[in-house]
Each structure stands twice: as C-alpha cells, then as structure tokens.
Amino acid sequence: MPPIREHLVEAMQERRVIVSNRLGLHARAAARLVRRATQFTSSVEIIREDTSQTADGKSILNVLLLAASRGTSLIIRTEGPDEERAASELVDLVEQKFGEEISDGLF
Amino acid sequence: MASSKTTRSRDVKLLGLAASGGVAVGRVLRLDEHGRYQFYYIGITAGQVRNEITRLHQAFKEARVQMEEIQDRLARELGYKHSYILDAHLLMLEDKRLMTELEQEIRSRRINAEWAVRDVTDRAVEAYRHVHDQYLRERASDIEDVTTRLLAILSGHAKFDLSKLDEDVIVVACDIWPSTVAELDFNRVLGFATDAGGMTSHAAIIARALRIPAVVGLHEVTRLIRTGDTIIVDGGTGEIILRPTRPVIRQYAEKRKRDVARLAIPIAQPSEPAETIDGVRIRLRANVELSTEIESLALFGAEGIGLYRSEYIFLNRLPELPGEDEQYLIYARLAEATGEAGASIRVFDLGGDKLTLEGYKEEQNPALGLRAIRLSLKAEDIFRTQLRAILRASSHGRLRIVLPLISTIPELRQARAIIDLVKREMADRGIVYDAEIPIGVMIEVPAAAMMADLFAREVDFLSIGTNDLIQYLLAVDRANENVAHLYQPLHPAVLRTISFLVRAAKSARVPIELCGEMASDPIHAIVLIGLGIRTLSLAPASIPLIKNAVRSIELARVRSLIKDAMKLASAAEVEEMLARELPRQAPRFFAAWPSRG
Structure with missing residues (x-):
C-alpha cells in the first residue's frame, strides 16, 4: 500500500477508506456524503485509488460518477481551516456505512 | 389561421376519427405535449446570456421547492424512512459544480437554458452508462428525473397532478401516452380528444378499453380550446363541438341517453366460460x-x-x-x-x-x-x-x-x-x-x-x-x-x-x-372465430363484451357465413352481409349492437 500523506504538504489532509456498505456509493449514500462535506469550509476531494478519478466531494453528480461499489478504496483529501475534522468525519461516515445499512436498495 | 374571435366562437365543429363510441359532454382538461416536455434549441445573443442564467437559477429554485414538497409528502405518507429517496435529487439542485457548468455552457455556446440543461445532463447520463456496477448504472434515472423537472419548469409547463382530479373532465391533448394514462384518475375522465393519431393510437386503444368516448386525429383541437371550456365528444361519428350552446348540449345529451341504452349490452361474468352455443371453447x-x-x-x-x-x-x-x-x-x-x-x-x-x-x-x-x-x-x-x-x-x-x-x-x-x-x-x-x-x-x-x-x-x-x-x-x-x-x-x-x-x-x-x-x-371477433x-x-376491459358475443353464436352457422364472406369483393360487402346475417344468428347480442356509420 502506498504511504498516506498526512501533514506532509502544509494544509492538507489525506485519508484512505474502503467503501464497505453493500450497495456502494449509491444515491442515498452519496447524498449523505455530500451533505456532510458541504458543512465544512474546507474543500473536499474524493479520489478513487484504483483509477485516480477525482470528484468534488461537494458535488453530488461528481461523487455519483465515481461509481464506487463495495470494496473500492477511496482517498478523502481535505484542505482548509477545518480540514482535520472534515477528513475524520467523512472517513467515519464511510466506515460506518453512511449511518445505516440501507436495507432494500430499491432506491 | 383562425382569428382570436373565431377561436373563441361557439358551436365550433371539428371532424376527426371516431376512435371509441359514445357521447361525452364536459369540461376540457388540456394536457400539454403529451406529458413529456418539449424544448427547443435557441441561439441567444450576448445580451440575453444574463437573462438565460437568471431563468436557470429560477428554475433550480422552483425545482427545489417542488422536490421539497414531494419529499414532505413522502415523509407524511410513507414515513421518514422513505423520504430521503429524493435526497440525491435535491442535492443535484444544490450542486454548485453543475450550476457552474451550466452557466458556462450558456455563456460559451450562447444557447438557451433548456438546451444547456439537456446537454450537460445528457453527458452525465452518458457517463453513467459506462459504469460497470449495474445498480449504480441504473441511477442515471435520478438525473433524468431532475432534468425532466427542470425542463418542465423552464418550458413553462406547470406540473399537473393527474391522479387526483376534483371534477369530471374531457382530456384534450396532442397525443396521450400510456405513461400519462397511468397517472390519470379514470373515474373523472369522460372522454378524450386528440390532435394526433389514428385508430391504433394509444389514446384510441385506451379509450376503447375503458369504454370512454374518444375522437382522435383532430389536428388542431389543442390550439382551439383551453382548459375549462365546454366540449362535446361524439365518438360514434368522430365529431367534436367546442363551446357548444345550450340547444346543442341538449341535443347531444339526448343522443347520449340513446347511446347508453344501445350500449347497455349484457356483459358476461368472469366465471362464465367463453363458449359458443354449440360448445366450442374460445x-x-x-x-x-x-x-x-x-x-x-x-x-x-x-x-x-x-x-x-x-x-x-x-x-x-x-x-x-x-x-x-x-x-x-x-x-x-x-x-x-x-x-x-x-x-x-x-x-x-x-x-x-x-x-x-x-x-x-x-x-x-x-x-x-x-x-x-x-x-x-x-x-x-x-x-x-x-x-x-x-x-x-x-x-x-x-x-x-x-x-x-x-x-x-x-x-x-x-x-x-x-x-x-x-x-x-x-x-x-x-x-x-x-x-x-x-x-x-x-x-x-x-x-x-x-x-x-x-x-x-x-x-x-x-x-x-x-x-x-x-x-x-x-x-x-x-x-x-x-x-x-x-x-x-x-x-x-x-x-x-x-x-x-x-x-x-x-x-x-x-x-x-x-x-x-x-x-x-365483437363482429370482428366472431369473424375470426368463424375463420x-x-x-x-x-x-382486458373488452374481454367481458367479447365473451358475451362468443356465447351468443353457434359456430357451425358462423363458419358457413364466413366461408361465403371470403368470396365477396370488398370490405363493404362483407360488412353489409354481416350486418344482415349476424342479428339473425345472434339476436340476443346483435339486436342491441349499434350499427356503424
């Protein structure tokens, strides 16, 4: 695994997280992620580690287009005054399967 | 082009195709653009760019208000658990990146807001189609949903809730699509009149299935009439009358009574078999x-x-x-x-x-x-x-x-x-x-x-x-x-x-x-059985009627009738012969069946 940069470049946070909920980063999960991301002042980038595809974490269309299914490794990169809190809360959200395992996945 | 005076004049008669029999008198509900939304590519001048961008922002705002209302209703009716089905939709409408991209599209290509929305979202939908995960791929419909709403707002069509009509209406439209029909409140629809279509158009098929009077192929009815006007639809003759006067309404109300009586043919029960008098099962x-x-x-x-x-x-x-x-x-x-x-x-x-x-x-x-x-x-x-x-x-x-x-x-x-x-x-x-x-x-x-x-x-x-x-x-x-x-x-x-x-x-x-x-x-069905x-x-809605027709005939006799029919020279001769012979063979059914044309 490549090393994760942390505090290497000033004013930037990078964390790696694996999507672990059953349906991956689908609409509702992505919506939660984006909602949370927009609450921070810092910029939020979400990067697929395998393809390096980068999304603006505050844009639902961008995040959806990552099409990250279960098992995808994501890098969450935040930059700004609340970057640390942003990074750790967003990582938590993904790790906790977006707050709940959405049961039927029909929507 | 008719002048505005003639378009408001009364007793205006139009002739179309008689798609489904019966007479209906009622108020018009005009559906615009068959439930889908039309939009156009318009090149704009530099001076209009600001205006288009303002329209775009207003449409986003309006769409947000609508989505929030829908979300509230979902929460009320289905419980909170389901209400965030629309979370992604709402976020799309708040997506700054999407907005920036749209604004750029309008500015750089000098196009109207509708076209920009269509273009940008088409690209997003297209990107989705290449996603490997099937579930995620199907989420493109969320984008389509938002797009449709935006286009509807931009094109000035108010979203009409068709499932809860509070008065009886006659639906007037360019064409009626099954998806629109699925939303209609049938108990309130007295009839259809459409610009487009022939006997096999969706509107015609659906109207016959529901036994609702309908006239199709009217070309310009939507241009001549507004929601709330009175209209008469005569599905037997293919005539419609716009803004009828009282005596005309009375005349058609009489006709309607007679029609209802003639059409009141006994309908077979689901439990009865579709069997001819001589015991052939259909x-x-x-x-x-x-x-x-x-x-x-x-x-x-x-x-x-x-x-x-x-x-x-x-x-x-x-x-x-x-x-x-x-x-x-x-x-x-x-x-x-x-x-x-x-x-x-x-x-x-x-x-x-x-x-x-x-x-x-x-x-x-x-x-x-x-x-x-x-x-x-x-x-x-x-x-x-x-x-x-x-x-x-x-x-x-x-x-x-x-x-x-x-x-x-x-x-x-x-x-x-x-x-x-x-x-x-x-x-x-x-x-x-x-x-x-x-x-x-x-x-x-x-x-x-x-x-x-x-x-x-x-x-x-x-x-x-x-x-x-x-x-x-x-x-x-x-x-x-x-x-x-x-x-x-x-x-x-x-x-x-x-x-x-x-x-x-x-x-x-x-x-x-x-x-x-x-x-x-019924007549065609009997011919087919005879063949x-x-x-x-x-x-499905026609089954009871056809079953009754089947139960009224003796196959052996129909068969020899049809054998003769095949030797005739034209459809008119066949029809004439059937009109003569079938009431004799199956009086119980065909005595009551209205003759055509």
Missing part, C-alpha cells in the same frame, strides 16, 4: 402494456396474457435501458400472476414509430425500417439481456417468447440460435430456467404469412398480429387520416390471409392465436 387472453394492468386480469376473466408488450418497460426511461434484474422482476411477476394460463412475452418491439434506441437515427420510413426483431438482432446485447431476464423468470411459471415482425426464416433461425446460446450460458452458470420455454413468431408481415407452413415447422406456436398485418397487407397507415378509411379489417384479403394461416398451423399441428385490435370488436381462430388476445 380462449380469451389479455394484451398487457403496463404491469399495473395485471390486477385487472381476474376482474375481466382473462385466461392469462396473450401479449405482453415488453417495450413499454422503456417508457419514460430512455436513454436508460432497463437492466436484467429489473426486467426479471417484471417478467417473474407476470409468470406468477398468470399461473397455469401463462404469459406470452413479445420481445422488444422498439424502433419504427415507437421508441428509438440511442445511437439509431430516425428513419425516412420507420414502418419499413429497423424495428422489432430487426433491431434486436442488431442490438444483440439488449436482446440477450432481455432473453436472460425472461429465461430466469420462466422458472416462476409458464412463460412463452414471441418474436415480433419476423419476415424471413433465417431471421427466426438467428433469433433461435441466440436464445439457445443464452440458455447454454445460463445452464453453465447453474441458473434455473424453463428449458422447454415455447418460442413463437408474430405473423405480421405478408411474406411471413405466405411462408406460414414453413415457419410452423420451426416454432412452437404462431401468433397473428392483426394491427401490423393489416397495415402491411393493405399498405395503409391507419394513423394517416387521408387513408384511414382504407384500413379495413374485413377486407376479404385479410380474411383469406387469416384463413390460410389457420390451415397452415393446423396441418403442422402447431397452435395459432391472434392478438390485435380486431379481437376487441378458425380459437385463442384471441385483447384488451
């Missing part, structure tokens, strides 16, 4: 377009589904394609709902005047173009996906596969080879399916009709699709008002062709059935 099956119709099958006494028009799954969906799992769920439901009687699934009849797949251009002559099986054989991945879904669902009941618009034996063989291949792949993967699933062809092309004896050797059943067969046999587009009078189901050529098909099927010992509008008309057809598939 199977009446249902033509189904919307899966919501499944519930009505038992109500009308349908013996399974004779024709499931699978392309309707695409409605409101293109360019997104329904995935295998989604199709599987629908087909499995059909299989389960129809039990022993089973369901025949006609594979996608796309192309032509119906829905077109992305990447395929509009054609000069769509009726003779790349449609139905021709398109399926070309877009083989779509065909295979559908076949996998049908085969998987076949383990839930009795499904059959029907191939539409086959015109050559090699086409049939090619389709069968693909089916066999898909079967083998599934068997290798250990997926359960009905290995004996019957495969049949629709006989719709005269060439296939002439080759029916050879087709019969290579299929499990033949199914005659009269709507297309008549159109191709008589070279008449029924939707074209200029030649609609030449669309004659009782043309002796049609009768002879059907008779030939029945004999070909019989000598090959292969079952033959018939589906099409013809089967919904030797024993299984008819028709609109």
Whole structure:
C-alpha cells in the first residue's frame, strides 16, 4: 500500500477508506456524503485509488460518477481551516456505512 | 389561421376519427405535449446570456421547492424512512459544480437554458452508462428525473397532478401516452380528444378499453380550446363541438341517453366460460402494456396474457435501458400472476414509430425500417439481456417468447440460435430456467404469412398480429387520416390471409392465436372465430363484451357465413352481409349492437 500523506504538504489532509456498505456509493449514500462535506469550509476531494478519478466531494453528480461499489478504496483529501475534522468525519461516515445499512436498495 | 374571435366562437365543429363510441359532454382538461416536455434549441445573443442564467437559477429554485414538497409528502405518507429517496435529487439542485457548468455552457455556446440543461445532463447520463456496477448504472434515472423537472419548469409547463382530479373532465391533448394514462384518475375522465393519431393510437386503444368516448386525429383541437371550456365528444361519428350552446348540449345529451341504452349490452361474468352455443371453447387472453394492468386480469376473466408488450418497460426511461434484474422482476411477476394460463412475452418491439434506441437515427420510413426483431438482432446485447431476464423468470411459471415482425426464416433461425446460446450460458452458470420455454413468431408481415407452413415447422406456436398485418397487407397507415378509411379489417384479403394461416398451423399441428385490435370488436371477433381462430388476445376491459358475443353464436352457422364472406369483393360487402346475417344468428347480442356509420 502506498504511504498516506498526512501533514506532509502544509494544509492538507489525506485519508484512505474502503467503501464497505453493500450497495456502494449509491444515491442515498452519496447524498449523505455530500451533505456532510458541504458543512465544512474546507474543500473536499474524493479520489478513487484504483483509477485516480477525482470528484468534488461537494458535488453530488461528481461523487455519483465515481461509481464506487463495495470494496473500492477511496482517498478523502481535505484542505482548509477545518480540514482535520472534515477528513475524520467523512472517513467515519464511510466506515460506518453512511449511518445505516440501507436495507432494500430499491432506491 | 383562425382569428382570436373565431377561436373563441361557439358551436365550433371539428371532424376527426371516431376512435371509441359514445357521447361525452364536459369540461376540457388540456394536457400539454403529451406529458413529456418539449424544448427547443435557441441561439441567444450576448445580451440575453444574463437573462438565460437568471431563468436557470429560477428554475433550480422552483425545482427545489417542488422536490421539497414531494419529499414532505413522502415523509407524511410513507414515513421518514422513505423520504430521503429524493435526497440525491435535491442535492443535484444544490450542486454548485453543475450550476457552474451550466452557466458556462450558456455563456460559451450562447444557447438557451433548456438546451444547456439537456446537454450537460445528457453527458452525465452518458457517463453513467459506462459504469460497470449495474445498480449504480441504473441511477442515471435520478438525473433524468431532475432534468425532466427542470425542463418542465423552464418550458413553462406547470406540473399537473393527474391522479387526483376534483371534477369530471374531457382530456384534450396532442397525443396521450400510456405513461400519462397511468397517472390519470379514470373515474373523472369522460372522454378524450386528440390532435394526433389514428385508430391504433394509444389514446384510441385506451379509450376503447375503458369504454370512454374518444375522437382522435383532430389536428388542431389543442390550439382551439383551453382548459375549462365546454366540449362535446361524439365518438360514434368522430365529431367534436367546442363551446357548444345550450340547444346543442341538449341535443347531444339526448343522443347520449340513446347511446347508453344501445350500449347497455349484457356483459358476461368472469366465471362464465367463453363458449359458443354449440360448445366450442374460445380462449380469451389479455394484451398487457403496463404491469399495473395485471390486477385487472381476474376482474375481466382473462385466461392469462396473450401479449405482453415488453417495450413499454422503456417508457419514460430512455436513454436508460432497463437492466436484467429489473426486467426479471417484471417478467417473474407476470409468470406468477398468470399461473397455469401463462404469459406470452413479445420481445422488444422498439424502433419504427415507437421508441428509438440511442445511437439509431430516425428513419425516412420507420414502418419499413429497423424495428422489432430487426433491431434486436442488431442490438444483440439488449436482446440477450432481455432473453436472460425472461429465461430466469420462466422458472416462476409458464412463460412463452414471441418474436415480433419476423419476415424471413433465417431471421427466426438467428433469433433461435441466440436464445439457445443464452440458455447454454445460463445452464453453465447453474441458473434455473424453463428449458422447454415455447418460442413463437408474430405473423405480421405478408411474406411471413405466405411462408406460414414453413415457419410452423420451426416454432412452437404462431401468433397473428392483426394491427401490423393489416397495415402491411393493405399498405395503409391507419394513423394517416387521408387513408384511414382504407384500413379495413374485413377486407376479404385479410380474411383469406387469416384463413390460410389457420390451415397452415393446423396441418403442422402447431397452435395459432391472434392478438390485435380486431379481437376487441365483437363482429370482428366472431369473424375470426368463424375463420378458425380459437385463442384471441385483447384488451382486458373488452374481454367481458367479447365473451358475451362468443356465447351468443353457434359456430357451425358462423363458419358457413364466413366461408361465403371470403368470396365477396370488398370490405363493404362483407360488412353489409354481416350486418344482415349476424342479428339473425345472434339476436340476443346483435339486436342491441349499434350499427356503424
């Protein structure tokens, strides 16, 4: 695994997280992620580690287009005054399967 | 162009095609642009850029308000758990990146907001189509949903809630699409009047199924009338009257009373068998377009589904394609709902005047173009996906596969080879399916009709699709008002062709059935039975009426009547003869049946 940069470049946070909920980063999960991301002042980038595809974490269309299914490794990169809190809360959200395992996945 | 004075004048009479009998008098509900939204490409000047961007922002704001209202209602009616179905929709409307991209599009390309929205979201939808995960791929519909709403707002169409009308209305529209019909509150709809369409337009078919008066092919009714105006629809003569005066209303109210009395023909009960007086059993099956119709099958006494028009799954969906799992769920439901009687699934009849797949251009002559099986054989991945879904669902009941618009034996063989291949792949993967699933062809092309004896050797059943067969046999587009009078189901050529098909099927010992509008008309249905057809598939709501017609006839007598009919020179002669003879043969039924024209 490549090393994760942390505090290497000033004013930037990078964390790696694996999507672990059953349906991956689908609409509702992505919506939660984006909602949370927009609450921070810092910029939020979400990067697929395998393809390096980068999304603006505050844009639902961008995040959806990552099409990250279960098992995808994501890098969450935040930059700004609340970057640390942003990074750790967003990582938590993904790790906790977006707050709940959405049961039927029909929507 | 009529002046504004004449467009508001009273007792304005228009003549269209009489699509569904009966008289209706009521207030107009005008639907705009058949429930889809039209939008245009407009080049704009530099000075208009700001205005377009303002419109864009306003549309986003309005869409947000609407979505929030819908979300509130979902939360109230379904509980909080379901309300965030729309979270992604709302976020899209708050997506700054999307807004920036749209603004740039308007500025740099100098186009109107509608076109920018369409272009940008099309690209997003397109990107989605390349996603490997099927579930995620299907989320493109969320984007489409938001896009449709934005376009509706931008184009100035208010979203009308059709499911909860609070007064009786006569629906007036350019055309009425099944997806719109699915939203209509039927208890409130007294009649239809449309600009477009012929006897087989959706509006006409649906109106007949619901026994609602309808006139279609009126060209300009939507231009001449507004919501709230009074209108008379005479589905027997094809006349409509805009803003009628009192004496005219009185006159038609009288006519309506007489019509209702004549049409009050006893309707057979679902429990009664469709059996002629001399004991010949006729199977009446249902033509189904919307899966919501499944519930009505038992109500009308349908013996399974004779024709499931699978392309309707695409409605409101293109360019997104329904995935295998989604199709599987629908087909499995059909299989389960129809039990022993089973369901025949006609594979996608796309192309032509119906829905077109992305990447395929509009054609000069769509009726003779790349449609139905021709398109399926070309877009083989779509065909295979559908076949996998049908085969998987076949383990839930009795499904059959029907191939539409086959015109050559090699086409049939090619389709069968693909089916066999898909079967083998599934068997290798250990997926359960009905290995004996019957495969049949629709006989719709005269060439296939002439080759029916050879087709019969290579299929499990033949199914005659009269709507297309008549159109191709008589070279008449029924939707074209200029030649609609030449669309004659009782043309002796049609009768002879059907008779030939029945004999070909019989000598090959292969079952033959018939589906099409013809089967919904009692006189036509009796003719078909006289020609030797024993299984008819028709609109579920017409089944009780046809069953009653069947129960009123003696087959032996009808058969000799039809034999004579085939020797006559024209449809008019056939009709005249039937009008003379049938009331004698089946007085209980036909004495009450209104004579035509």
